[in-house]
Amino acid sequence: MAILETLTSKDAIALEEKHGAHNYHPLPVVLSKGEGVFVWDVEGKKYYDFLSAYSAVNQGHCHPKIVGAMVEQAQTLTLTSRAFYNDVLGVYEKYVTSTFGFDKVLPMNTGAEAVETALKLCRKWGYEKKGIAENEVEIVVCENNFHGRTTTIISFSNDPVARKNFGPYTNGFIKIEYDNLTALEETLKDNSNVAGFLVEPIQGEAGVYVPSEGYLKKAKDLCKKYNVLFIADEVQTGIARTGRLLATCGNCSCADKHCSGTPEVKADILILGKALSGGAYPVSAVLANDDIMNVIQPGNHGSTFGGNPVAAKVGIAALDVVKEEKLAQNAFDLGELFRAELNKFIPTCTVVNSVRGKGLLNAILINDTEDSSTAWDICMALKENGLLAKPTHGNIIRFAPPLVMNKEQLLACVSIITTTIKTFEK
Numbered sequence: 333m334a335i336l337e338t339l340t341s342k343d344a345i346a347l348e349e350k351h352g353a354h355n356y357h358p359l360p361v362v363l364s365k366g367e368g369v370f371v372w373d374v375e376g377k378k379y380y381d382f383l384s385a386y387s388a389v390n391q392g393h394c395h396p397k398i399v400g401a402m403v404e405q406a407q408t409l410t411l412t413s414r415a416f417y418n419d420v421l422g423v424y425e426k427y428v429t430s431t432f433g434f435d436k437v438l439p440m441n442t443g444a445e446a447v448e449t450a451l452k453l454c455r456k457w458g459y460e461k462k463g464i465a466e467n468e469v470e471i472v473v474c475e476n477n478f479h480g481r482t483t484t485i486i487s488f489s490n491d492p493v494a495r496k497n498f499g500p501y502t503n504g505f506i507k508i509e510y511d512n513l514t515a516l517e518e519t520l521k522d523n524s525n526v527a528g529f530l531v532e533p534i535q536g537e538a539g540v541y542v543p544s545e546g547y548l549k550k551a552k553d554l555c556k557k558y559n560v561l562f563i564a565d566e567v568q569t570g571i572a573r574t575g576r577l578l579a580t581c582g583n584c585s586c587a588d589k590h591c592s593g594t595p596e597v598k599a600d601i602l603i604l605g606k607a608l609s610g611g612a613y614p615v616s617a618v619l620a621n622d623d624i625m626n627v628i629q630p631g632n633h634g635s636t637f638g639g640n641p642v643a644a645k646v647g648i649a650a651l652d653v654v655k656e657e658k659l660a661q662n663a664f665d666l667g668e669l670f671r672a673e674l675n676k677f678i679p680t681c682t683v684v685n686s687v688r689g690k691g692l693l694n695a696i697l698i699n700d701t702e703d704s705s706t707a708w709d710i711c712m713a714l715k716e717n718g719l720l721a722k723p724t725h726g727n728i729i730r731f732a733p734p735l736v737m738n739k740e741q742l743l744a745c746v747s748i749i750t751t752t753i754k755t756f757e758k
Contacts, residue, residue, distance in 0.1 A: 424439075435621040472529045520555070526558070529563060540728070575665075675687060710752065
């Protein structure tokens with residue numbers, strides 16, 4: 333600890349470069365503390381966090397209720413494995429299933445694990461309920477998707493950096509264009525071996541691509557028509573990030589005071605992670621009703637840490653915070669404000685082409701090629717000005733602050749962003 337306490341940013345970066353695998357390209361900032369919407373580096377400089385650990389920290393850094401629940405449970409019982417029952421898991425399972433309206437939940441740890449779980453669940457349902465011949469099940473996915481980086485998941489990615497030299501790949505996936513209902517129906521009607529359609533309600537890693545109005549509902553209707561499971565990957569978009577408890581809630585949700593309480597689109601299989609723990613602990617979940625989930629029997633799937641007591645307590649506290657602090661409504665309101673302010677600014681500059689997003693999941697498109705350094709250079713300048721963000725796909729900058737942000741803080745951040753971008757005008 334004494335060594336860590338005296339590290340400079342340069343020292344910490346050098347240690348990672350020497351002793352860690354080079355599987356990330358971080359912004360050169362070394363963080364040592366977080367609280368709410370702010371983080372501090374080891375030299376004590378304060379920043380607005382505009383990434384939220386890829387939307388894992390929706391409830392803000394080190395939320396006292398979440399951290400308190402984690403510490404309390406960690407001092408009582410941390411892990412039993414699923415070889416035994418514990419006194420927290422069932423309480424969490426009842427809470428999470430009632431919150432999202434499903435019969436059952438299969439608890440896991442990370443988002444990629446949850447996606448893998450959903451794929452296995454869908455395949456088993458395809459064989460045992462739909463009657464597809466053994467080893468013939470196919471699952472439809474979208475181009476430019478991001479569902480994780482396991483071997484199976486990268487098998488249906490079209491990102492060459494994620495795929496190259498990691499083959500042979502897993503078969504059984506059909507890729508179609510995102511936000512293309514014609515392509516989806518053509519695929520479903522001509523192939524009785526399709527068991528599921530896996531989709532992100534908003535493609536976050538691809539650059540915050542928001543589909544056309546009604547796309548998700550019509551896609552779900554097509555799945556129902558052809559007896560195919562609609563699988564929503566809400567690892568990044570879920571837990572209030574888009575101004576709704578779930579992005580699949582569309583325009584009818586808990587964020588709308590006129591809401592009926594019925595989501596616009598209900599997935600057959602729902603995948604959650606990231607903010608399900610408020611960023612305090614790895615917690616993910618796959619939810620489905622009994623007619624789907626009951627195909628999983630003892631020995632079919634599991635995880636030593638999945639559903640551990642600490643994760644269960646943290647998950648309950650994280651969802652409590654979202655409800656108690658009305659974070660979906662706050663994300664909705666601040667997202668509208670953010671895009672409105674950026675849309676006032678964009679016509680006055682040549683550096684940014686557009687802003688897009690929902691709630692507090694947004695991105696700006698930089699007026700340069702994907703192989704340029706402009707977006708990275710802007711993020712470096714934002715860092716110097718006290719705001720942390722990161723490019724995706726070369727010329728896109730994603731903005732996703734913690735949902736506990738207030739209006740004054742958001743406007744201060746808009747000022748940092750616009751002032752910084754102005755310095756890049758030619």
